[in-house]
Amino acid sequence: MSATQALRERAPTPPLRPLLAQTGAELYMTLRRGETLLLTLGIPVVFLLFFSKVNVVSTPGTTPADFFVPGILALAVMSTAMVSLGIATGFERGYGVLKRLGSTPLGRPRLLGAKIVTIVAVELVQAAVLLPVGIGLGWSPGGGGMPAVAAAVGAVLLGSTAFAGVGLLMAGTLRAEVNLAAANGLYLILLLLGGMIVPISKLPAAVQDVAKLLPAEALSAALHATLGHGSAPPVESWIVLAVWAVAAPVAAALTFRWE
Amino acid sequence: MPAVEVRGLTVRYGPPGTPPAVDDLHLAAEPGEVLVLLGPNGAGKTSTVETLEGYRRPAAGDVRVLGLDPAVDHARLTGRVGVMLQRGGVYPMLGPRRVLDLFAAYYADPVPTDELLDLVGLRAVAGTPWRHLSGGEQQRLSLGLALIGRPEVAFLDEPTAGVDPEGRIAIRRTVADMKEGGVCILLTTHELGEAEKLADRIAIISHGRLARAGTPRQLLAGGPDTAPGHPDAAGSGPSATPVVTFGGPPGIDAAALAGAVGPDTSVVESTPGRYRVDAGPGIAAPAVTAAVATFLADRGATLTDLAVGKSLEEIYFETVGVSAGRNDEPPAGAPVPTGTRARVGRGRPGRRARRGSAR
Structure with a gap:
């Protein structure tokens, strides 16, 4: 009896080991998926080169590189935090992976933690690729110094949280295939309305009013200010980003269905 | 204390009043015991197992795993319970070795990956992504994942479904291995041969109710019928003549x-x-x-x-068929497709x- 009980006494799992292993697996899968690499690195790099070099979109009051580098960085954040995360999570839900993980000691906080670390890691890779390309294209960060960089990083973190919330909101409620289409569709809409490639001033006034309420436009406005002009982001960008960064994850958490 | 206890479990997938998928079910299984839930598709086996896994809450009744409520004490049970879902549940991109290594990191004292690869017979395909594995190999990987954390209780939902004969042997060997280690195993199947080979005790489930239970030998001998409250018990009790x-x-x-x-x-x-x-x-x-x-x-x-003695097949069709004949007009939306009932009920008059x- 005492022998059996001794056997049954279990040492707790070290709390970091599951998180590290899960993060490693998430990173491995993210970087091995061709379509993810195309979305998070290929398209932003091609867009940055194409629009900076080919004068299809005029950028009044600024050089092409100074406009497109911040805009494409915002696009890259959206690709990683919303589209890549959302599609992958939707399929994991569809394949029953999330359900299966629910019966292991991994737990939701560590699963979410692994996904957050993965997003940040991919964004660092994106920055490491896009910023040198931008510099090569003649981008000059606007001379805002450390305050501008800090504000840009803050805006990226808020924007990532908001986009991740939107991605998970769809992933947790839609069928995997529908979620795939919806995430790609939303990506296109936000790309066009987000001031990332097309300056928002070129949109009709009514569309501009709507676009300014979207997290895509708020993030790209904040990055244009900090990394293009070297100035502080407009207050309304902070407000819009903060509201989305709270509302979208809360909505995702409330509606997420694990199977 | 039984490792698994089900007392009066009722599971419903709609508002009160909809016909239950599981209806006042009673079960218990001890450590080191293999209890097989046997029944046709839609009998309520998976609903029962998923309640025990903590995925759903009972509409009525009570379930206990290792003395704990699996829905409320879920976090305290995940390290002690192994789960094999009916299908899926694995990252399609990852091969058996990577998946086993990943799951091993979730547990305090996991079974070494190489040992598991040998036990479930997947060493030859250890690097093959899950989506390229055969159905039987996928099932065996799922089984390996269910026991990687050295569980005290394992829930295996249709472990042999779609598995080739070789895979079945690997699965039987694995189940025997776990049982030897004192694991309580509750597995579902609709395959009679597997039930007979794997079970210490069989519980035949029909329309969400326990129709019969006993060791395979007891069932074959025609008794004892451990579901005395069941309306079919009187009609299909022990037969006195050989x-x-x-x-x-x-x-x-x-x-x-x-x-x-x-x-x-x-x-x-x-x-x-x-x-x-x-x-x-x-x-x-x-x-x-x-x-x-x-x-x-x-x-x-x-x-x-x-x-x-009767074959298990005869016992099974007597049990499931008799139940099917009882409530011949299922309410709309009943969990069991009526086609199954009709097929099960037929065939016997022809024999006579x-x-x-x-x-």
């Missing part, structure tokens, strides 16, 4: 054989070359087998596959038509 089944040449004279065995005996050729003898009262099993052997020998025929009896 039943003998055997194989021989098709078309032997059933009436003559019945006469040779003794009074009030009936002989049925259930399928060509398969016979079933229901001996009359007072005739002992040895007398029946001797009479059958002599009868065939006198006619120069070879006797094969003789067994005393071929019956020859001696009076």
Whole structure:
């Protein structure tokens, strides 16, 4: 009896080991998926080169590189935090992976933690690729110094949280295939309305009013200010980003269905 | 204390009033025991198992795993319980070795990956992404994942579904291994042969209710029926007279054989070359087998596959079929497709038509 009980006494799992292993697996899968690499690195790099070099979109009051580098960085954040995360999570839900993980000691906080670390890691890779390309294209960060960089990083973190919330909101409620289409569709809409490639001033006034309420436009406005002009982001960008960064994850958490 | 306890479980997938998927079910299983839930598709097996896994909450009744409520104490159980879902549940991009290594990191004292790869027979495909594995290999990987954390209780939902004979042997070996280690295993299947081979005890579930339970030997001997409250219990209780089944040449004279065995005996050729003898009262099993052997020998025929007692298949169809006949008008939206009921219920009258009896 005492022998059996001794056997049954279990040492707790070290709390970091599951998180590290899960993060490693998430990173491995993210970087091995061709379509993810195309979305998070290929398209932003091609867009940055194409629009900076080919004068299809005029950028009044600024050089092409100074406009497109911040805009494409915002696009890259959206690709990683919303589209890549959302599609992958939707399929994991569809394949029953999330359900299966629910019966292991991994737990939701560590699963979410692994996904957050993965997003940040991919964004660092994106920055490491896009910023040198931008510099090569003649981008000059606007001379805002450390305050501008800090504000840009803050805006990226808020924007990532908001986009991740939107991605998970769809992933947790839609069928995997529908979620795939919806995430790609939303990506296109936000790309066009987000001031990332097309300056928002070129949109009709009514569309501009709507676009300014979207997290895509708020993030790209904040990055244009900090990394293009070297100035502080407009207050309304902070407000819009903060509201989305709270509302979208809360909505995702409330509606997420694990199977 | 039983490792798994189900007391009056009712599971419903709609508002109160919809017909339940599981209806007042009682079960228990001890450490080191393999309890098989056997029943047709839609009988409520998966609903029961998923309640025990903590995925759903009972509409009524109570379940306990290792003395804990799996929905409320979920986090305290995940390290002690192994789960094999009916399908899926694995990252399609990852191969068995990567998946096992990943899951190993979730647990304090996991089974080493190489040991598991050998146990479930996946070493040759250890690097093959899950989506390129065969159905049987996927099932075996799922089984490996269920036991990687050295669980005290394992829930295996249809572990042999779609698995080739070789895979079935690997799965049986694995289940025997776990049982030896004192693991309580609750597994579901609709395959009679697997149930008979794997089970210490079988619980036959029909329409969400426990129709019969016992060791395979008890079930084959016709009792004891451990579901005394069940309405079918009276009609299908222990039979006092022996039943003998055997194989021989098709078309032997059933009436003559019945006469040779003794009074009030009936002989049925259930399928060509398969016979079933229901001996009359007072005739002992040895007398029946001797009479059958002599009868065939006198006619120069070879006797094969003789067994005393009903086959599990017969018991199963009696049980499931009888239940199906009881509530013949299922309410709309009932969990069991009516086609299954009809098929299960049929076939028996046809057999009676071929019956020859001696009076």
